[in-house]
Amino acid sequence: MVSPTYCVALAIVLRPPLVRSLRLFKKTTSWQPWWQGCLSVLAFLLLLPGCIPDPDSPPVSENPALDLASLQVQEGGQDRPLSPAFSPTVTSYVVSVSNQTTSVAVTATLANPQLARMRINNQSVSSGQAVGINLSLGSNPVAVLVEETAPSGQTRIYNLVINRAAPGSNRLASLVLSTGSLNPSFNGDQTSYSASVPFSTTQVIVTATAEDPAAKITINNQSVPSGQPSPAIPLNVGANNIVVVVTAQNGSTRSYTVVVTRQANVNLASLAVSAGALSPPFNKDVTEYQVNVPNETASTTITATIEQAGSTLAINGQPVASGQVFGPVPLNVGPNSFAVSVMAPDRITVKTYTVVITRAPSSNALLSTLTVTPGAMIPPFSPGTTTYTVINAGLFTTTANVTATVQEPNATITINGMSVDSGTTLQVPLPTPSTLITILVRAQDTVTTVTYSVTVNK
Numbered sequence: 001m002v003s004p005t006y007c008v009a010l011a012i013v014l015r016p017p018l019v020r021s022l023r024l025f026k027k028t029t030s031w032q033p034w035w036q037g038c039l040s041v042l043a044f045l046l047l048l049p050g051c052i053p054d055p056d057s058p059p060v061s062e063n064p065a066l067d068l069a070s071l072q073v074q075e076g077g078q079d080r081p082l083s084p085a086f087s088p089t090v091t092s093y094v095v096s097v098s099n100q101t102t103s104v105a106v107t108a109t110l111a112n113p114q115l116a117r118m119r120i121n122n123q124s125v126s127s128g129q130a131v132g133i134n135l136s137l138g139s140n141p142v143a144v145l146v147e148e149t150a151p152s153g154q155t156r157i158y159n160l161v162i163n164r165a166a167p168g169s170n171r172l173a174s175l176v177l178s179t180g181s182l183n184p185s186f187n188g189d190q191t192s193y194s195a196s197v198p199f200s201t202t203q204v205i206v207t208a209t210a211e212d213p214a215a216k217i218t219i220n221n222q223s224v225p226s227g228q229p230s231p232a233i234p235l236n237v238g239a240n241n242i243v244v245v246v247t248a249q250n251g252s253t254r255s256y257t258v259v260v261t262r263q264a265n266v267n268l269a270s271l272a273v274s275a276g277a278l279s280p281p282f283n284k285d286v287t288e289y290q291v292n293v294p295n296e297t298a299s300t301t302i303t304a305t306i307e308q309a310g311s312t313l314a315i316n317g318q319p320v321a322s323g324q325v326f327g328p329v330p331l332n333v334g335p336n337s338f339a340v341s342v343m344a345p346d347r348i349t350v351k352t353y354t355v356v357i358t359r360a361p362s363s364n365a366l367l368s369t370l371t372v373t374p375g376a377m378i379p380p381f382s383p384g385t386t387t388y389t390v391i392n393a394g395l396f397t398t399t400a401n402v403t404a405t406v407q408e409p410n411a412t413i414t415i416n417g418m419s420v421d422s423g424t425t426l427q428v429p430l431p432t433p434s435t436l437i438t439i440l441v442r443a444q445d446t447v448t449t450v451t452y453s454v455t456v457n458k
Contacts, residue, residue: 065148066156067111073162074105074130082160092159097135099167099212099249105130106160108144119145135164137249167249169212172256175244178205178229180260193258199265203232206258208244216247235262238346264344265308266351271340275300275331275357291357293331295364295444300357301327302338310345331359333410333444364408365443365450371403372437372454383407390456399427400456402437410444433458 067088073080073095082093088111097104110116110127117124120131121142133142144158171188180195188211197204208217210226217223219230220243233242244256267284275297278289284307293300306313306322313319315326316339329338340353366383375393379385393400403425404413413420416438420426428437439452 063148063152063154063156065112065115066146066154068108068144068146068158069111070107070109071144071158071160072105072107073160074107075101080104091157094161094163096163097165099137099165099169099214101135101164103132103134104162106133106142106144107131108158110146115150116146116148118147133162135162137164137166139163167212167214168252169210170215170246170248170252170254171211172208172244172246172254173211174207174209175256175258176207177258177260178207180204182258191254191256193256194261195258196261196263197235199237199263199267201235201262203234204240204242204260205232206230206242206244208246208256210246212248214249218245218247219243235260237262237264264311264346264349266311266342266344266349267307268304268340268342268353269307270303270305271353271355272303273300273338273355273357274302274328278355287351287353289353289355291355293357293359295333295360295362297331297359299328299330300336301325301329302340302355304340304353306342308344312343314341314343315339331357333359333361360445362408362410362444363448364406365411365441365448366407367404367439367441367450367452368407369403369405370439370452370454371401372456373401375400375456377454386450386452388452388454390454393430393456393458395458397458398430400430400435400437402426402428402439402454404439404441404452406441408444412442414440414442428456430456430458 069088071082071086071093073082075097080095080097082095084090084093086093106120107128107130108118108120108125110118113127118127119125121133123131125131133140140162142160142162144160145155146158147153147155173188175182175186175193177195179201180197182193182195184190184193186193206219207227207229208219208224210217213226215226217226220233222231224230233240238261240260240262242258242260244258245253246256247253269284271278271282271289273291275293276291278291280286280289282289302315303323303325304313304315304320313322318326320326336357336359338355338357340355341350343350368383370381371377372388372390374397375390377388377390379388381388390400402415403423404415404420406413406422409422411422413422415426416428418426435456437454437456439454441450441452443449
């Protein structure tokens with residue numbers, strides 16, 4: 001607002017040219033009075049608003065002794081903004097704080113502490129002294145009374161309204177299970193989750209933290225402090241609903257639901273094979289096993305027992321009663337895999353144990369029969385005898401017929417370096433009166449060999 005002195009000065013400055021222009025205008029038709037008059041009127045119109053009071057402007061302080069130099073509201077040492085910004089001539093202010101703010105400090109400083117004294121909410125305070133104000137929900141009025149000490153005793157009140165926001169957050173800041181992971185990952189706006197835990201998990205603990213510390217939390221209808229673990233919640237096999245309800249101070253609620261599925265018991269109580277010992281030894285939580293057996297072990301049986309009644313058992317896809325002997329099952333040389341599957345009563349949950357029985361290859365490199373004709377073989381053939389002589393093959397005989405048969409079908413035969421199938425006759429030339437024939441038998445393990453030698457004499 002402009003002072004009255006400004007308005008008086010304006011009238012004194014603009015009056016002469018304005019009056020002169022009007023007089024000249026009456027006596028002459030010259031254009032000069034026109035522009036002088038127009039300029040005077042224009043200047044008057046431009047400067048006149050400064051003399052008109054602004055109804056929205058703050059009142060001018062009539063007594064500087066009652067002025068405040070500053071007014072502050074602090075929360076945790078941080079200034080909270082006043083609305084409007086502080087001015088000594090403005091006496092009404094509003095400050096907004098969050099719901100979490102339960103108290104503030106109000107500090108008022110006198111512009112002339114030697115001329116006035118001050119009270120805040122009827123409490124006498126020194127200039128610049130902070131006063132703690134406890135806040136209720138909603139509006140909290142604070143009155144700063146400034147009183148002139150002498151001579152008039154006039155007063156002025158600065159009114160401050162501190163608005164503490166009503167609590168309205170019924171969201172969770174976090175949600176954690178002691179076992180298992182939430183799916184999807186937690187988000188305060190997502191209210192439905194699922195989690196899966198193994199059969200061995202018989203209980204779960206839920207820790208829910210509210211965004212608003214003043215909000216209340218119940219977990220399955222049991223009150224639990226925000227951020228604190230719940231009592232252990234028992235888990236049945238299958239789906240278990242856990243409901244977390246957050247209630248804000250304003251009464252609004254939000255429910256979060258977690259479906260924790262405890263897997264059915266699909267464990268074996270025991271597992272054994274007749275072929276040999278499992279490696280590692282059986283443990284219901286271990287699903288992979290190995291058994292190494294010699295070639296002589298040609299078959300095996302399998303016996304499995306389920307731990308939970310009502311589950312079903314299958315071995316290599318064939319239903320088997322719990323505890324029933326399965327087999328005997330022939331064993332091929334090399335790895336033989338057996339899948340022992342347990343299906344829960346829900347017909348969904350399945351656990352498979354795998355047993356791989358590895359049968360060693362044969363080391364049998366013996367012949368079961370050996371014949372060389374014509375002639376007579378001495379001594380008569382025996383698998384353990386490896387050196388022979390054939391006599392009277394015939395003076396003019398040019399070839400000998402050699403037939404060798406292996407004991408173990410997977411063994412191989414070479415006669416004088418030529419591969420021959422077991423039981424097949426090979427004609428061997430007899431170029432000299434005495435000819436050596438060598439029969440090499442190699443076992444299935446490819447390591448063990450036996451060499452039979454036959455000397456044919458014509």
